[in-house]
Amino acid sequence: MCGIAGIFHLETAKPVDPARVGLMLDAMPWRGPDDSGVWTAPGVGLGHLRLSIIDLGSGTQPMLTEDDSLAVVFNGEIYNFMEVRAELEAKGHVFRTQSDTEVILHGYRQWGEACVEKFNGMFAFALFDARAQALWLVRDRLGVKPLHYALLSDGSLIFGSELKSLLAHPLLRRAPDLSAVEDYLAYGYVPDDACMVAGVRKLGAGETLRIVRGRPLPQPQRYWDVSFADRSRARPEALEEEMVALMRQAVRSRMVADVPLGAFLSGGVDSSSVVALMAEASKQAVKTCTIGFDVRELDETAYADRVARRFATDHRTRIVSPDDYGLIDTLALHFDEPFADASALPTYRVCELAREKVTVALSGDGADEAFAGYRRHRFQMQGERLRGLIPASVRRPLFGTLGRYYPKADWAPRPLRAKSTLLELAGEGGEAYAASVGVTPHALRQRLFSPDMKARLGAYRAEDRYVRMMAEAPARDPLDRAQYADIRIWLPGDILTKTDRMSMAVSLEAREPLLDHRLVEFAARLPVAQRIRGNSGKYLMKKAMEPFLPQDILYRPKMGFVTPISAWFRGPLAGEATAIAGGSALAKTGWFDAKMLGKVAADHKAGLADHGRLLWQLLMLDKALARLFSL
Template identity: 70%
Template structure:
């Protein structure tokens, strides 16, 4: 796990200033505390920061190929590097180290861009090849590791593991992109492939860029996709055994390290399954850690302790305050772009705890996307059965009218909050899911925007990204399409961004075995009945894990990392809410109607409406804008 940065001149081989490359890597020093390197050649500079995990002595970067023609700077881990190395050796390639880094650069020399399809892991890397006359940038299948890039006025392309690396280059213009702000408010994060800084892009998951001097900046090339178009055959028992085998392999592959290794353990299904399989594969007690809260509604430590005792792990727990909003500025610095998933706070805390004793931690992320574990997916699947009973032309006026008439009961029990369901039944599948997965709906955003900001969007809507992904999905049914869109948008934009930034902020490598691409492809082929039955998501996975875990772990209500943000804005953050409305960087942008912001705060603090998530979004946006662009932009 590392940080990378670099500069490549597209048109002429002008010299690269080493100080600029080092400034870019210095900005992300937390990603690689164990070493740094910089390599220059005419028209190109590669920088690297190392968090040493495998081959602590030999894996120094940037690393040259054996023939000296290619140079690599790489962030990530390739778990099947031994197998790829063995294949390369049969083709005459020789190796000087025992690192996966050298395997990547030799794989490139052997297969060119096709090398990425042979790698199983998480990665973002840059290879400059003198012989082929190109710079190759690539990102792993699911987007576990990030890669930002931008074209500058001097004809260069700069790239780095985090936005702050690019911001360190003096020629990058800091101009906000308001369409990304709409994406952020609609979804809760700035999606993968775009950025809040105009002109900056993220290389999408499963894509590569092949840059050649004298040619314009190309479009990214997709080298991997997941398909829901086929269905696996076989009994539940047969598929269960296949699933367990894939999970075992994914976990054991990610236990290879030359440094202390452990796991996050929340006590939920996914992290408990990972710990169970780690314990099965390990001769020593697995090191696990959990974060608990001083508020019982948010605390899961008793479940984590139950799993830790069951597998005799070396378990550590730390209790933190549910009012842990003191981390706001730390998170703003770590994420650069505004990020509204409040579970980033406990994610940072558990990474901080883990780093005290280990350098690598396995997490349970990915199973909800692969096997349909989110509650919103079970609701969507149930609604889809109703949508299938009548055409949209009949549903839209019927349920649309009912949805308008039904009151918005934020204060009421969940079963009385039918307004969203009724509105969803009156929409297309894609529109309904796009709104269900979002945070601040279009009507509320429109209420917030100034007239000038609304015109500047030119019809752009955050939800259209989801709708387009669902309609283009290689899929058989609506559930397939929703899962596909989650994997393409939500997973890299929210979940993996959260884990990468929070873990790397404390120099911890997080590995996600349940995002092994073989598991993802297996889950995409499962019949719907094997993914979901009634209100139970991840059905086959839970059945498979019964040999390891008790039912009170497997079938209890999903909690996840939660924080009491609504209460914060009526209590300790009440003054912050008032400042958002009246004296913040948001007001200086001209994007928002001050009266609308003030009304949102008043409605929330009176208790008539729950705008806690929106206020959290606005607070994080305000802090990020101030850091990225300064006041008055």
């Protein structure tokens, strides 16, 4: 796990100042505290920060071939590098290190750009080909590792693992992209096909970009995508066996490291499954860690303790207060763009706890997206069935009218929160699912934005991204379409961004075995009944893990990290809520209706409405704007 940055001149091979590349690296020191290096040649400069994981003595970067014709900087891990290396050695390649980085160089020399299809891992890398005068940027299939890039006024392209590494270059113009503001308010994060800084792009998951000197900048090319278009016809028992075999492979391949390794353990089915398979493969006690809360209804430590005892792990628990708002500025620093998933707070704390003993930690991320574990997946299935039974000419006016007049009741028990459900039933499948994954509805955003902001946004609407993705999905069923959109949008934009930034903030490498692309492809071929049955999501996964885990771990209700943000804005953050309406960076932009912002804050503080999540979104946007644009 590392950080990379670089500069490439597209038109002529002008000299690159190594100090400038060094400044780009200096902006993100936590990504590589063990070593750093910069290499330049006419027209190109590559920089690397190293968090040493494999081949501690000789895996330094930038790494070059013996004839200096190829150079690479690499962030991540290639888990099958020994198998790929053996294949290359059989073809006559001679290796000088034990590092997975060197496999990229030899793989490219042997197979060209097709080499990436051989790699199983999480990675973002930049490879310079001196003979072709080309720079090749690559990102892993699911988007575990980030890569940002931008064109500058001097004809150069800059790239880096974090947005702040690009911001360290003096020629990058700092201007906001207003469509990204709309995206952020809709989703609570800025998706991978957008950026808060105009002109900056993120290489998409499963994409490559080849830039050849003297030619125009092309569009990225997709080398991998997941398809839900086919169905497995295997017996359920055979599917269970295949799934366990794939999970075993994924976990064991991610346990290769030359540094201490452990796992996050929440006591839920995903992390518990990973720990069970780690314990099976390990000769020593697996190091596990759990964050608990001093509020009983939020605390999962009893479940984690039970799993830890079952597999005799070396387990540590730390109880923290949910009132961890002191981390706000730390979050703003590491995310760069605004990020409103409040579970980032406890994620930072569990990474911090893990880093005290290990350098690598395995997580359970990805199973909900791959195997349909979210409640919204079940609701989408049920809603599509109902929408299919009632003609649109009846359904739209009926449910639309009921939804408009049904009171909003965030405080009520879940069965009574029917307003959003009624409105979703009035719409079509894509529209309904886009609304279910959003955090601030379109109608509310329209009331929040100023007339000038609405005019500048025009017809742009964040939800259309989900609607398009679902309409174009390689899929057979509404559940397929929802999962496909989650894997393409939500997973890299929210879940993996959160894990990457919070783990890297403490120089910890997080690995996600349940996002092995072979496992994701297997999950996409499962019949719907093997993903959701009754009220149980991840059905096949739970059945397959029954020999390993007790029933109350496998089938208990999903909890997840929870933070009491609504209470914060009536207590210690009340002043922050008031400032949002006037005097803040947000207020200076002119993007929002100041009276509406004031009403949101006042109504929340008075207990007339629950706007805690919206205020958290606005606060994190305010913090990001202050950092990105010095407002």
